[in-house]
Amino acid sequence: MTDTAVVACCQLAPSLGDPPANRDLAAEAVAHAAASGANVIVLPELMSSGYVFESRAEAQVNAEPPDGDTITLWCRLSAGHDATIIGGFCEQAADSEHKGPYNSAAVIDRGELRAVYRKAHLWDAERLWFIPGDAAPPLVQTEFGLLSVMICYDIEFPEWVRLPALSGAQLLCAPVNWPAAPRPAGERPAEVTRLQADAGVNRMFMAACDRTGTERGVDWAAASAIADPDGYLLAEAEAGPQAQTIIAECRLTEARDKRVSQHSDVHADRRPELYGPVARAGQTS
C-alpha cells in the first residue's frame, strides 16, 4: 500500500458512434496521463460511444459487452501503464430480458476488470435509451486505497454518494458528461459545487472527468474537477473547449479519518435513526 495516488481526469471529445476512434483517443490520453505520473486515470461518461443518441436502437448499435474491444483495450492499457482506469462505456445487456444498453463505467486495476457499475440515476432522455442500474456503487481495493465509482447525475443524489462513503471509499471517481448551462459570471458550474459538497460532507476525495466537443449541437460544461476531503478543489479544468488532462496528488489515507474537530466526525455524527422514512418529516404548522 502507498499513501498517495496521482489522479488524472482526461477531458476528451469522444466521437458519436465511432468506438474505434474513441479507443484510439483513450489510448493516447491514458499514455499521456501515465507519462505524467498518473496512477488513477478517469475517462468521461460514455467514452466508448459518445452521448447524444436519438434512439434506443442507435445506443444499442454502439454498445459493447464488458469483454468487448473497448474494455479489452483499457485492460491492456491498465497493465501496460501500471494504472487504474475508470471510464464510462455503453454496455450491451447480456440478457435477452433487457432490451437496451446500460450507461456503465468500468473499474480496471492492474490490467483486470474489477467492477462494472451501471448508472442508477438516468438524466433526461437517457431514460429513453438506457436501462437504469439497480446495484450500489462497487468498492474496489487497490494498492492506493478503496475506490468507488458512479456516473454524472448520480452524484447529485447525496444518499447515493453516502453508500460507498460509509463503506469506506477513499476516492470516488465519476465519469460525467455535464451539459453546458447558463450560470452567473465567474461561477463554477453548480455540478462542481455539488462535487465539493459530496467530498466535504464525507471527507473523501472525488474526481469527476467531464467531456468536451460539441455533439449534435450539445455543448458541455467541460469542468472536470478533483476535490479533497475538505471540499476544496485540488485541480480543475481550464475554461475552454480544448481537450485537456487535470492531475492532482491525493493522499488517500486522509480520507480514512472522518474527524473535523476535537469532538466531531462527519460520519459518526450522522443520526440515521432520524432520517427516514420520509413520513417523519416535520409536521406543518
Next chain:
Amino acid sequence: MTDTAVVACCQLAPSLGDPPANRDLAAEAVAHAAASGANVIVLPELMSSGYVFESRAEAQVNAEPPDGDTITLWCRLSAGHDATIIGGFCEQAADSEHKGPYNSAAVIDRGELRAVYRKAHLWDAERLWFIPGDAAPPLVQTEFGLLSVMICYDIEFPEWVRLPALSGAQLLCAPVNWPAAPRPAGERPAEVTRLQADAGVNRMFMAACDRTGTERGVDWAAASAIADPDGYLLAEAEAGPQAQTIIAECRLTEARDKRVSQHSDVHADRRPELYGPVARAGQTS
C-alpha cells in the same frame, strides 16, 4: 399568497452572556432589514446568548424558555414590522428530565411563535453543553410559501436537508455560527458550497445567517449567503468582520417545480428503494 419574499440575513456580533444587549442588537437589525423591505429576516445561531460557552452551567444560565424575554421581543418585532423572523436562541429545557439547554431556533410569523426547532447535529463541544434535538425540522406555512429551519452543522447532513425539502419546503433558513477555518485563497468557505449543493439538489431556496465578532478568541467565517434553486448565490456577505445585512428577492414559487430538464425532476428521480439500509452498499472486489 404572494410570489416573492425579500429575504434578509442579519450578520451580527452577539455578546456572550448578555441576552439584554443581544435583544437590543436584534431589534435594531430587524428594524433596519424591515425598512429595507425584508419580509423574512434570519438571525444567527444562538443570537440570544452568544456561542463560546465553557460549561453546561454557563449555557444554562443564559438559556430562556420559548416564552422568555427574547422570543417575546422577537414576536413583537415580527408583528410591528410585518416580517417573519427566524433566529437562534439558547432554549431552557422545560422538563426536569433534561438537565441542559437546547441549541434552538424560533420561527415567528405575524407576531406568533409558530415553531421551535432544536438542533439535531451538535457541533464539536456543543455536545458537552446542549441536549440534541430529536424532531425533524418543522414546516411553517406563511403568506410567501412553506418555510423550514435547521441550524448550522445540520445542513452538512444531506439526509436531514431532504426531510423538509421532500415535504415541500420552498425556503430553508439556517441560523449558523460558522467558525473561521483556513481555506485556499479566493475560495468561499466549504460551508457555503454545501449550502449551494443542498439548495440545488433540492431546487429550493436556502438562507444561512452567519455571525461575526470574536468571542473568547474564536473567529467566524462571517459568510452569510442566500442560494437559489439552481444552487447559485443570490447574495453573500462581503469579506470582513463588520456586522452587515444581506438581502435577496426570492421567487419562492420557483421552488415548487423540481424539473431540471424535459424528463428530469430532482425529487422524482430519487430511487429511495436503493438507498438503505447501509448494508446494501456495494460489495468490495
